Amino acid sequence: MTRRQRRDLWLGLAFVSPWLIGFVVFTVYPVLASLYFSFTDYNVVSAPRWIGARNYTDLFADPLFGKTLYNTLYLAAIGIPFSLGLSLVIAMLLNNKVRLQGLFRTVYFLPSVVPAVAAALLWRWFLNPDYGPVNEFLWQLGINGPGWLADPTWSKPALILASLWGVGGSMVIYLAGLQNVPVALYEAADLDGASRWQRFRFVTLPMLSPVILFNLIMGIITSFQAFTNIYIMTGGGPSNSTLVYALYLYQNAFQFFRMGYASAMAWVLLAITAVALVGVFRTSGWVYYEARS
Amino acid sequence: MSRRNSLWNLVVYVVLVAGAVFFLTPFVWMISTSLKTDAQVFAIPPEWVPAPVMWSNYWRLMTEIPFLRYLANTVFVTVTSVAFYVASSAVVAYGFSRIKWPGRELLFYCLLATMVLPPQVTLIPQFVMFQKLGWVGTFLPLIVPALTGSAFAVFLLRQFYSAIPNDISDSARIDGASEWQIFARIVLPLAKPALATASLFIFIWTWTDFLNPLIYLTDDRLYTLAIGLQQLASTRAAAWPLLMAGSLLMSVPIILLFFFAQKTFIAGVSTAAVKG
Numbered sequence: 088m089t090r091r092q093r094r095d096l097w098l099g100l101a102f103v104s105p106w107l108i109g110f111v112v113f114t115v116y117p118v119l120a121s122l123y124f125s126f127t128d129y130n131v132v133s134a135p136r137w138i139g140a141r142n143y144t145d146l147f148a149d150p151l152f153g154k155t156l157y158n159t160l161y162l163a164a165i166g167i168p169f170s171l172g173l174s175l176v177i178a179m180l181l182n183n184k185v186r187l188q189g190l191f192r193t194v195y196f197l198p199s200v201v202p203a204v205a206a207a208l209l210w211r212w213f214l215n216p217d218y219g220p221v222n223e224f225l226w227q228l229g230i231n232g233p234g235w236l237a238d239p240t241w242s243k244p245a246l247i248l249a250s251l252w253g254v255g256g257s258m259v260i261y262l263a264g265l266q267n268v269p270v271a272l273y274e275a276a277d278l279d280g281a282s283r284w285q286r287f288r289f290v291t292l293p294m295l296s297p298v299i300l301f302n303l304i305m306g307i308i309t310s311f312q313a314f315t316n317i318y319i320m321t322g323g324g325p326s327n328s329t330l331v332y333a334l335y336l337y338q339n340a341f342q343f344f345r346m347g348y349a350s351a352m353a354w355v356l357l358a359i360t361a362v363a364l365v366g367v368f369r370t371s372g373w374v375y376y377e378a379r380s
Numbered sequence: 381m382s383r384r385n386s387l388w389n390l391v392v393y394v395v396l397v398a399g400a401v402f403f404l405t406p407f408v409w410m411i412s413t414s415l416k417t418d419a420q421v422f423a424i425p426p427e428w429v430p431a432p433v434m435w436s437n438y439w440r441l442m443t444e445i446p447f448l449r450y451l452a453n454t455v456f457v458t459v460t461s462v463a464f465y466v467a468s469s470a471v472v473a474y475g476f477s478r479i480k481w482p483g484r485e486l487l488f489y490c491l492l493a494t495m496v497l498p499p500q501v502t503l504i505p506q507f508v509m510f511q512k513l514g515w516v517g518t519f520l521p522l523i524v525p526a527l528t529g530s531a532f533a534v535f536l537l538r539q540f541y542s543a544i545p546n547d548i549s550d551s552a553r554i555d556g557a558s559e560w561q562i563f564a565r566i567v568l569p570l571a572k573p574a575l576a577t578a579s580l581f582i583f584i585w586t587w588t589d590f591l592n593p594l595i596y597l598t599d600d601r602l603y604t605l606a607i608g609l610q611q612l613a614s615t616r617a618a619a620w621p622l623l624m625a626g627s628l629l630m631s632v633p634i635i636l637l638f639f640f641a642q643k644t645f646i647a648g649v650s651t652a653a654v655k656g
Binding site for chain 2 (some may be wrong): 092095096098099100101102103104105106107108109110112113114116117118120121124131177180181183185186191193194195196197198200201202203204205206208209210212213217218219220223226252259262263283308311312314315318319333336337340341346349350352353354356357360364
């Protein structure tokens with residue numbers, strides 16, 4: 088190593104040192120400690136006691152654990168396609184040259200920046216079965232509206248409905264992707280006499296597929312970690328119908344002080360997330376990558 | 381053809397308007413509720429126009445709960461976090477882009493990996509650590525980690541720094557400028573747009589953060605707006621005018637920020653996704 092190279096190594100390390108310290112203290116050490124805790128019985132007050140894999144075996148015997156997995160996967164499996172589809176449709180519509188385009192974009196995007204606590208309180212009140220406007224609207228149509236968040240069969244659809252209010256974030260990402268589609272491709276499709284549907288299917292969709300993949304990955308990550316909106320809207324009820332993974336983990340850690348058990352849950356979550364993401368990448372043959380010149 | 385096109389445009393327009401109503405109605409309901417009396421809130425069928433208009437609800441919010449204290453706490457935590465995160469990330473991103481050294485790429489992959497690591501994995505040991513330091517119940521667990529930078533901001537700034545031509549720093553080096561001087565006097569001023577984008581996003585994240593204050597702020601004098609509102613919702617479940625007034629006031633800074641910085645905002649979202 089020359090003197091110059093050695094100097095650059097030290098300089099580089101000096102510049103990244105704030106992050107490097109944080110990485111060791113707030114990521115590497117906690118990850119290792121969490122793995123260790125997951126094999127112990129630990130309530131913060133007394134020292135962790137090694138119990139081998141018992142947290143993990145307990146977890147798979149815990150009926151609530153299965154319930155939270157089901158709830159989380161339900162919300163992901165139904166919620167993600169709805170939100171990806173809806174935001175794509177809105178983005179496609181807004182990408183047309185319509186009057187008041189800027190205003191529409193603002194209207195659709197704004198709800199996604201409303202703080203989660205405020206949005207959750209608002210939707211709890213908006214969906215109130217007796218005093219809220221949603222059921223009143225349904226009543227006008229002659230439909231007797233459901234109990235929404237208060238009814239175990241409707242609580243999960245209600246959460247999905249409320250979350251669709253915030254699709255503006257992925258919509259903006261789609262819009263950026265749509266603006267990157269070369270106009271020449273559409274012109275070529277028009278020359279070939281492509282219909283509106285064919286233009287969408289054979290030009291827009293392939294060109295947009297990397298962005299769809301990005302939104303899908305973000306959707307999986309955020310829905311596996313969903314916490315704040317559910318904590319405030321239902322607290323996991325009624326009858327645990329909305330008790331999701333992150334909420335049950337929080338309860339175990341900070342309400343029941345079962346830190347070892349909660350750590351085991353965190354590692355199972357990490358494994359599930361990893362499996363889901365690997366699965367998505369393995370089956371991402373539908374994503375079209377433009378040859379990079 | 382043109383008749384079909386104008387029909388299509390009409391359909392697009394109608395769908396867009398209908399959708400806009402769906403997205404705006406909850407806002408209207410929030411504003412309307414915040415101005416109702418405690419009794420009108422429970423009218424059947426629900427009423428949209430507050431009568432009488434209770435501006436005093438906002439005054440009640442300030443006096444019946446320590447709303448202004450929560451606001452001050454939130455402002456303090458948010459402003460400190462933004463300053464810490466952006467300052468440290470600006471320095472770190474320089475080391476990841478403008479200097480070549482062995483191991484740089486490997487460490488950068490580690491940084492990217494932290495972005496997809498579920499926070500639940502590090503949450504418990506971090507809590508135990510802060511507990512042992514005696515920091516639980518203070519602002520320290522919320523603001524000290526900000527000194528070590530944000531992976532997202534480092535990523536964003538690194539992209540931006542990398543696009544600055546090397547000739548500029550090379551000629552400064554020949555003139556005898558130190559690496560720190562090149563960073564502070566040349567690169568940093570050029571990176572203002574990226575610094576603005578990073579600040580904006582970190583501001584929103586800390587302003588709206590719920591989980592961290594929930595875990596670390598045990599003393600109600602230190603509550604942020606997110607926790608204060610949740611506290612109000614759990615102690616006075618029927619106080620919908622106050623809850624909606626509080627939710628609205630908590631949202632206003634973010635909404636204003638969005639209107640003033642719409643371009644920065646949308647540019648930031650798309651850089652992260654399309655180029656990243």
